Amino acid sequence: MSAPRPVILDLDPGHDDAVNILLALASPELRVLGLTTVFGNVGLDRTTRNALITRQIARSDVPVYAGADRPLVQARISAEAVHGESGLDGPHLPIPTRGTEDEHAAAFIIRTVRAHPGEITLIPTGPLTNVALAFRLAPDIAPLVREVVWMGGSTDTGNWTPAAEFNALADPHAAHVVFGSGVPLTMIGLNASHQAIAHPARVGLFRDLGTPTGAFVADLLAFFAEHHLERYGWDGGALHDPLTVAYLLRPDLFTVQPMHVQIDLSGGPSHGRTVADLWHVTGKAPNAQVMTHVNADGFFQLLRDRIATYPA
Amino acid sequence: MSAPRPVILDLDPGHDDAVNILLALASPELRVLGLTTVFGNVGLDRTTRNALITRQIARSDVPVYAGADRPLVQARISAEAVHGESGLDGPHLPIPTRGTEDEHAAAFIIRTVRAHPGEITLIPTGPLTNVALAFRLAPDIAPLVREVVWMGGSTDTGNWTPAAEFNALADPHAAHVVFGSGVPLTMIGLNASHQAIAHPARVGLFRDLGTPTGAFVADLLAFFAEHHLERYGWDGGALHDPLTVAYLLRPDLFTVQPMHVQIDLSGGPSHGRTVADLWHVTGKAPNAQVMTHVNADGFFQLLRDRIATYPA
Amino acid sequence: MSAPRPVILDLDPGHDDAVNILLALASPELRVLGLTTVFGNVGLDRTTRNALITRQIARSDVPVYAGADRPLVQARISAEAVHGESGLDGPHLPIPTRGTEDEHAAAFIIRTVRAHPGEITLIPTGPLTNVALAFRLAPDIAPLVREVVWMGGSTDTGNWTPAAEFNALADPHAAHVVFGSGVPLTMIGLNASHQAIAHPARVGLFRDLGTPTGAFVADLLAFFAEHHLERYGWDGGALHDPLTVAYLLRPDLFTVQPMHVQIDLSGGPSHGRTVADLWHVTGKAPNAQVMTHVNADGFFQLLRDRIATYPA
Amino acid sequence: MSAPRPVILDLDPGHDDAVNILLALASPELRVLGLTTVFGNVGLDRTTRNALITRQIARSDVPVYAGADRPLVQARISAEAVHGESGLDGPHLPIPTRGTEDEHAAAFIIRTVRAHPGEITLIPTGPLTNVALAFRLAPDIAPLVREVVWMGGSTDTGNWTPAAEFNALADPHAAHVVFGSGVPLTMIGLNASHQAIAHPARVGLFRDLGTPTGAFVADLLAFFAEHHLERYGWDGGALHDPLTVAYLLRPDLFTVQPMHVQIDLSGGPSHGRTVADLWHVTGKAPNAQVMTHVNADGFFQLLRDRIATYPA
Ligand SMILES: [Ca+2]
Ligand SMILES: [Ca+2]
Ligand SMILES: [Ca+2]
Numbered sequence A, B, C, D: 001m002s003a004p005r006p007v008i009l010d011l012d013p014g015h016d017d018a019v020n021i022l023l024a025l026a027s028p029e030l031r032v033l034g035l036t037t038v039f040g041n042v043g044l045d046r047t048t049r050n051a052l053i054t055r056q057i058a059r060s061d062v063p064v065y066a067g068a069d070r071p072l073v074q075a076r077i078s079a080e081a082v083h084g085e086s087g088l089d090g091p092h093l094p095i096p097t098r099g100t101e102d103e104h105a106a107a108f109i110i111r112t113v114r115a116h117p118g119e120i121t122l123i124p125t126g127p128l129t130n131v132a133l134a135f136r137l138a139p140d141i142a143p144l145v146r147e148v149v150w151m152g153g154s155t156d157t158g159n160w161t162p163a164a165e166f167n168a169l170a171d172p173h174a175a176h177v178v179f180g181s182g183v184p185l186t187m188i189g190l191n192a193s194h195q196a197i198a199h200p201a202r203v204g205l206f207r208d209l210g211t212p213t214g215a216f217v218a219d220l221l222a223f224f225a226e227h228h229l230e231r232y233g234w235d236g237g238a239l240h241d242p243l244t245v246a247y248l249l250r251p252d253l254f255t256v257q258p259m260h261v262q263i264d265l266s267g268g269p270s271h272g273r274t275v276a277d278l279w280h281v282t283g284k285a286p287n288a289q290v291m292t293h294v295n296a297d298g299f300f301q302l303l304r305d306r307i308a309t310y311p312a
């Protein structure tokens, strides 16, 4: 087995972000160098607190760096309706006993990428503000990043507006910076994550583990499901964020296609849309690998197996 | 059987428009009061000529009215790459022996709707310029139109840009006028028509009729297929426009859902997109019935049966 | 003296439109073929009524044609705060004894231009909707129009938004059509009309005529002044619309400069702005003569002299 | 006399930026804590070099911090046509013997503002990228800044497009961040600086000093004038940037008015415009003091007097 791949998780936990942290920290193929937090599903203070809580549940000592509390340009929108007031409503949440590091998330990203040129994979599962700030403060680092694997956007419909997915809409200018940076980039959007529904049988996979971590994940998924039932009439929530880490662990479970993606910054009804050139009508060179198909059973099995490694 | 439904076909023939004319004129459930032409797939002179040609092939004396030669606001784009120079490349085309009426298409629409309040169904299968001009010149008529059934737009990807379908992109301001008019409106977009592929076996249905009209339709479909093969890798062309008349004849073959559709007029990368609120995230009242599912076999069988009524 | 120049006044009276009608009808250099009305300062029903009233005050039999009751594309805004509920608040208004013609304003414009190719000057002093509808319905007429002299837009600040003047903002898509039509075009915007303030001494010029028409004009100007005092702190209203006819009568009183003007259709904060390339930074060819300087004393003297010709 | 006011000059030298450095460093009322550089008139490498050169000419040891080499969101435009290839074409330029500090301009701004809460005045005379990066990285500092005095924007016409001034157009998203930050803000735009023309007599004021610094300033002004002659037909260049420091030194020479300014981010023809609500038509609370009048003779005299303090 090759050396573990060094990664930074950039998140706005958020139920599915929390599951992604647990998945990454349970995966020997990865070495998680840090968790960086960003506003998003809820405010930065709460996403940061939720990162600290999840780290504690994972019994990890990975450092946590707080980042942007608002988008690069526009005003903040929030997603409290989906994730509850805390951002992790559902399970019982412990009080975190350790805090964040002093460094800004963007500074940590810059420093780490420079220290490991060509090696670092960034895994943002929230608005791309921290990554964009890092890329603008240190234009030298984009060519030094190994890969960015982002959960966000959509090739079909949005979820926050008819056109736009939440992470993209929450900071489209940041997305524009990252998609224009030349960095190797994978976009995992709603069109993919809507193939990964945590319906009751899949929630049961985690409940049946009989461990605290299994119960925590099951509680997260169960809470998350309620919103999806209301809006889409589905019997489970789309488990967006863990597709990122799962894709790095098992690319064979997924299909990705190269295409050009432009971020809509128009201020019109499609503001924040990831306009994906699925049929290559623009003639523009691809700037992203876009996930188009998910082996959902394989994905949930992988996730269950990794969560199962947490102690009882 | 009830009295036939009076309709006006507003078109930019175009292969699939021509098939739609033939379908409508062969359907006793409809009474076609006129064909109105608009720029679109090719310039107005050629779409008008193609309407005249198709009328002649159908041995019909329905009047033809020429309309707008350019969009309501923006500059003209054209679709010659898809439809060939004539707009009907493929079959042998006769020289039309009868011309158009003197009245402008918009004036004909206004006069006809006023003469039959609550009765007229408009079936546009090109840019909506003529309908928008009529609605702006005579604001009294929108409440008098029975229904508009339009081929255009998309709830997922576009075909002329990643975001926009051709008929919508060709005159989005006109689409905005029609979608904002309060008229009962059905939108049949690419998401529907991409379910109606004229693959070789389906083209054979028409060839096998052994009639001149059957051969004409088969030739149209065969030519149209080539473009789709190149772009999408499909083994046939999507038969967009005849879905409109087919939907009026046999609504049971289709699923439509009410939703709010906003036209993107931003000038950005999603300009011309029919932003459809599939998941009702905007809270805006539906302004259109949007087709979401097509029984393709049923549709092609219907079309074959009607084309079969043309004499040998 | 050469034959009088045939003109059509297209208006949304409106105090200054009414004065423009009186000025034109008192000027032997012009032959007013018709008044066409458009929504604008108030709704179409009232702008049309105000045109009829003003015609009656002028003891003229020029025909009046009602036109568009709403903009080409967007929703209607209104200017009642400036012009009062009637659109002509201030003077006593007679009840008009004669009505409009049956023809739509756009149809009248089309018919008249075709009948007098190269001769007709259009003088719109409201939103450009009627002219745009005519140009789109009959693309052949733009090259047949002698000249369009429009009051609207601004090279500096707006009055309805910081960026946009009312007539331009009320239908920017129509303005886009006209500015893109290739027609010889003069734009008289706020930057010019703000040089033509009807301060009390100038109002007195009309009051002192001692005629009913002089009193009518004085009453209009006095009412109009109040709004300007509130907003700008000026001691009189800017007499926008009559600059159009005055410019045709006495071009020596004005400076115009050729420049490229683009209409902002972005939907952003500058929507409706007439973006004028005063310094030729775009390299685009001029599409309009833009008025930059007004000899205000000369203008008011001219106006007074013509109003003085109305009988006591 | 009170303690000198601590300031940071954030610049993209640029002829007028260089004059502003010399003015500030010759003014005992100010304590210049640092020069921060940004891309703009030319690329960051050259604006930084020009800051170093100007510091050397001023015989100052103020630290220089390099900042952003590109805008916050969009792609870079440049102004080489105006400032020559070096960005300081015209005078003989010495080779700088001392370099920049290691810290990023934004980090220096953050650190300095936090160390002197409520005291620091930022004087940006280029694109606002560094200030915006600082405000987004450290949202706590906007309330700690004493004042921002920016040269940029315009209440009337632009210079890079018909609508937009160069510094605003070069990074409108950064301007949006700063104008939305709540910081006390003065905007000195083209409408003001076009009142401060360095015509030959005024250039002579500096030439006549008979000092190297006087000659340097005269050479800068003379070169800068050529561009203005070509474009505007003026007999001198508008001396934009030194109005900022002059305003802090002698506010009595200027008129400023509070108004709301919105940055146009539409992507349309007014993109980058500082849409200034001069007539308070929006009802929005002012977010800037906007300079409307300049006592140009007083300004040039002040500048001459300060440049005169440099040794012979
Ligand atoms: Ca997330
Ligand atoms: Ca068609
Ligand atoms: Ca008017």
Ligand SMILES: [Ca+2]
Pocket (backbone or CB within 6 Å): D011, D012, D013, D014, D016, D017, D040, D041, D125, D126, D241
């Ligand atoms: Ca500068």
